Amino acid sequence: MAGRSLVSRLIWMLASSMAALWLLGSVAAGVLTVFEVHERLDDAIEEVAQRLLPATYDAVQQPQAMQQMARRLVATMDPRALAYQIVGPAGEIVMRSENAPETPFPVPRQAGFHDIPQYRVYSQPAAADGYFIEVGEPAIHRTESLRRAVALTVGPLLLFLPLSWFLIRWAVFRSMRSLDRLRSEIGRRDGSNLSQIPDMGRPTELAPIEAAVNRLLERLQRALATERQFAANSAHELRTPIAAVLAQMQLLSAQLAASPHAERAALIVNQIKGLSSLAEKLLQLSRAGAGAGMLRERIDLLTVLQVLVDEFRRREDVGDRLVVTAECPDEFIVQGELDVLGITLRNLIENAVRYGDPGEPIEIVIDRDRQIRLLNGCAVVPSETLETLKKPFVRGCTVGAGGGLGLAIVDSVMKQIGGSLTLVSPVMGRSGGFEARLVFPEAI
């Protein structure tokens, strides 16, 4: 199961951390605002009480006149405005603002703040003995002030939260672009592309990854090149002595033609040929494995076929039996390595020569839809045998048996270059025969 993407994980983590921080900040700002607003409003009440101190004396001396003046000065009935009362020693109201209740605030007669359901009241002993100045702030005013202050402080913070999510998203995507390009470059490297990752000025954090991948690719390329070189050298080093042994044995066999040892000599010649063929196929298998991943040249398969057809037609057992029909345009471009494609087609033709009916033609049909079909005459190959033929060391029949590696090599190469090998028997529209169909991917 694929895990969540790094980008979404980063966005989620950054956004949630940011939200938590915003929330924490908002709570802190709210608490601080509440504290500060309380303090400022209390200061204001206190200040009002102190300003009323001088008025206490006049209020005691001329209560009627002061009351009227007080009504004129504070004529508002706004329920949010501060209300005050000057209360006498017996609890009577000597003077009050218009919006103050007609009965004294139900608070103890001692200096300081007192909270009652509708007011926060500040009591201040007046200049005259036994008198108290009581300034009340309506609770509704304080609540509104607090609500407004908190809203003004925390609101913008909460408003910026979704915006910050978009910014985080944008920043993460932008920062991950380099990683994305690197990922895509590495993703393009496979068995058929081992080229170095180009330097595109990646961030310092990614540079070591890029360098490490490039070192690995270089090492892999060197290993494959060594393997190819080994296969090529082995071919030379192995073939020449086998050729010498075979040639000498053939001479000996000719000299022993009339002797009792003739049969044994002929047997040894055949054994050497078989050994030679097996060694060749094993080398081809090794080369195909190492070579298919190395190069992705644009190869015209028709040129390869032309060389091979020319070679096979020179063989006495093939000659004009090999018939080529090209339905495609002038070229058939395939991406791969020339020699590996050569090995592939050679094995198919050899397979047709080896197992095909010697009296029947071997047809090579180059189709328009990027297919090459090789058809040869033979008895019907059972369907259960067909699929096993692609496995190494499995032969279709014992007559003219080879190493059982030819079709395995073809299948391996076709898979590596992104194509396919399909085996069909009998050939469509015929009562017998065998068809090997190669389908090549589009060249880039």
Next chain:
Amino acid sequence: MRVLLIEDEPHLGSAVQEHVRAAGHAVDWFERLEPAEHAVRTVSYDALLLDLHLPDGRGLDFLRKLRRRGDALPVVILTARDLVSDRIEGLKAGADDYIVKPFDLDEVNARLDAVSRRYFGKSVPVLQVGPVELEWESKVARLDGRPLELSAREWAVVEVLGRRRQSTVSKEQIEDALYAFGEEIESNTIEVYVSRIRRKLGRDFIRTIRGLGYRLGD
């Protein structure tokens, strides 16, 4: 046919030389390019069997040099390199055919004959000389439709004369085509072979041009 063989593997070289010689051709065998270069400049060869990896250089460079100086000598490459790219390189360098090791010795003779046929105008599969019919590919001679057996050397003499159908071929030219360096040749060897051929195919099959040599009669 006189064939130049350049092959550094002694057991393979000796076997090829022996087998090609048994088919009636003269084979000069060298293991290095340098003496082969001298030989190819001094002797008129009919075919070259060339290995590609030699102790003193690459066979392909030798071949390119040969072609650059306009030498049309038919060349068959004998090599352990079987890849399509090697084959293309060989053919581009001017090779006429390409045999991959290990090979069947009969295949070497067959390819030599095929190359020789392409070069020396023996594309006509049957040559009629009076009552004699010569089938080049199967190496069969018929007199009045009756097949006659010729030895490898006798057939080689017929081939040398047939290749230069319209010309007179000197005794030395026939000797050159039939005998390699160091092979013992009696002074009358060619006369002996001509005489044997005449006995089998009729007196008029080979005409003697006094003082010049021989040619196929008509």
